[in-house]
Amino acid sequence: MVYANVEDNPFTPSFGEVPLVMAGRGQLLSEFDRAFSSQARRPSLTSLISGARGTGKTALLTLVEERAQERGWIAVDLVSLPGMLEDALEQTRSRAAHLLKGADDVRLTSLGVGPLSVGVSHSNQGRGNWRTQLTGLLDELAKHGVGLLITVDEITPGLDELIQLVSTYQLFVREGRKVALLMAGLPHSTSMLLRDQSVSFLRRAQQVRLGRIPDFEIEKALRDTFAHSCKSVSEEILAEAVQVIEGLPFMMQLVGFRMWEEGTGGGLIDDDTAREGIRLAKEEMKSRVLLASYQDLSPMDRRFLYAMTEDPVDSSVPDVARRMGKSNSYATQYKNRLLEQGVIGLCGNGRVRFELPVMREFLAETDEGQGWSQS
Ligand SMILES: Nc1ncnc2c1ncn2[C@@H]1O[C@H](COP(=O)(O)OP(=O)(O)O)[C@@H](O)[C@H]1O
Ligand SMILES: [Mg+2]
Missing domain, CATH: 3.40.50.300 (P-loop containing nucleotide triphosphate hydrolases)
Structure with missing residues (x-):
């Protein structure tokens, strides 16, 4: 493994690059x-x-x-x-x-x-x-x-x-x-x-x-990656970052990279500065990944996702079907399509949740999302 210079940003928010620290594998x-x-x-x-x-x-x-x-x-x-x-x-x-x-x-x-x-x-x-x-x-x-x-x-x-x-x-x-x-x-x-x-x-x-990586593994990898550089973040920020990353390796790199870039000089990056980094990473996730994934979806796929946003964490297919005004078997077809596209994941008892981080926030900001929450 090649170690970065401590003066360099140790995160790799690009595709196809072997990260400095591999989380959860x-x-x-x-x-x-x-x-x-x-x-x-x-x-x-x-x-x-x-x-x-x-x-x-x-x-x-x-x-x-x-x-x-x-x-x-x-x-x-x-x-x-x-x-x-x-x-x-x-x-x-x-x-x-x-x-x-x-x-x-x-x-x-x-x-x-x-x-x-x-x-x-x-x-x-x-x-x-x-x-x-x-x-x-x-x-x-x-x-x-x-x-x-x-x-x-x-x-x-x-x-x-x-x-x-x-x-x-x-x-x-x-x-x-x-x-x-x-x-x-x-x-x-x-x-x-x-x-x-x-x-x-x-x-x-x-x-x-390759599904979601457990939070504790993401936290450890974030901490270990920072340790290869001259900067660090507080434990509180680390926990906030893990919440936003939701187990996706690319998002881990994006959040780490942006926090690191925001910090000036070496040492501990102050919390507000690190939070600005997290905010920038979320915006980048929306424009670089979520928009493209969303544009690949059919109108009915999207309706399924909007129906899921009414639940705080995960959703059952019958609830989603009811909100869509469709039968269970109809909604199940869309569940399977979205699973195959990696947009949603299974979390036991047949319930589903968003597989990609920041998806909920992204959906709420689209025109259709605003229409959905009003209806
Ligand atoms: N297990 C991991 N832990 C941390 N970062 C990772 C891990 N796997 C990949 N990455 C980083 O995530 C980003 C996306 O990885 P990549 O292999 O290109 O994904 P995919 O081929 O599935 O689209 C890259 O920046 C890579 O360095
Ligand atoms: Mg690839």
């Missing part, structure tokens, strides 16, 4: 560590990670990849786009180059004096299809006892190449090869992929739903 990371160290095959080597935007999917993939590499695996990271299969080959060849030297598929193209004049080309390019080529590379890695981890971020379930990758991977597993596949995506993308008959074996994969 200790157990998950230890399980992955065990899987990548173990001789026997463990189920988590095939995992499907789902979560809303900002729950830390990309950061988790990156970190697991780093840790697998520390344990001797070769890792390739793909984004689910056309050309991903070719990319998998290219990346494997380049990251495993030190192991493939002298192997059949690499030959010297020119010899001269000194290492710089030795050209190397891959003679197997264009020989055999994608699967044969990858099989050849896996054979080489196996000679060194090295495994291949493939990560796919932002999965798009309709992509043929993704289905082809998953099906081929299944064959590799069946052949007893040392391979791992971690995929991440939004909840509706992962559930669509799981419904695809041609990759039904994925239903037995480890499914990780």
Whole structure:
């Protein structure tokens, strides 16, 4: 892990960056560590990670990849786009180059004096299809006892190449090869992929739903991140920040970042200044995340959310249905849609709550929200 200079803001309110302190993922990371160290095959080597935007999917993939590499695996990271299969080959060849030297598929193209004049080309390019080529590379890695981890971020379930990758991977597993596949995506993308008959074996994969991180973990991570810098906040502010963050990693970074920026000089940031930081973070959450999520929703999805705002904490579907003037089964369809979009989450007894922080405040400020509260 890279430690920030104490003079720098230690928070990372952007997408895809591994945070300085990872909140609430200790157990998950230890399980992955065990899987990548173990001789026997463990189920988590095939995992499907789902979560809303900002729950830390990309950061988790990156970190697991780093840790697998520390344990001797070769890792390739793909984004689910056309050309991903070719990319998998290219990346494997380049990251495993030190192991493939002298192997059949690499030959010297020119010899001269000194290492710089030795050209190397891959003679197997264009020989055999994608699967044969990858099989050849896996054979080489196996000679060194090295495994291949493939990560796919932002999965798009309709992509043929993704289905082809998953099906081929299944064959590799069946052949007893040392391979791992971690995929991440939004909840509706992962559930669509799981419904695809041609990759039904994925239903037995480890499914990780990145939901809300418990408050005590967020509090600890905030405190620990501040500890890597020259500034701090009071315990009272820490508690207020945790209330606003509501367990979302991206929001933790945003709130921490804004509080830190507001403070001038080093040492303790005074409470009013820190509160201004929290306020700015909430506004940024609305404009950077909530507005986009809201614009993706249908009018009936939104009605469901407005109906939820009448409850102080969580809501039951029959109550929501009544407020919408619809049947329970009608409202349930919308509940399921919103769950798959990661906008709401389940909290036991079939009750639902907002999954994204500041959502309630955001809804109250929209025109429709003001209309809803008057009706
Ligand atoms: N467990 C975590 N604890 C604290 N911050 C995190 C955690 N996971 C991710 N982050 C931070 O949250 C932000 C969003 O993470 P990212 O991985 O891009 O989310 P996603 O891919 O799910 O949209 C990044 O700034 C990242 O540094
Ligand atoms: Mg991401």
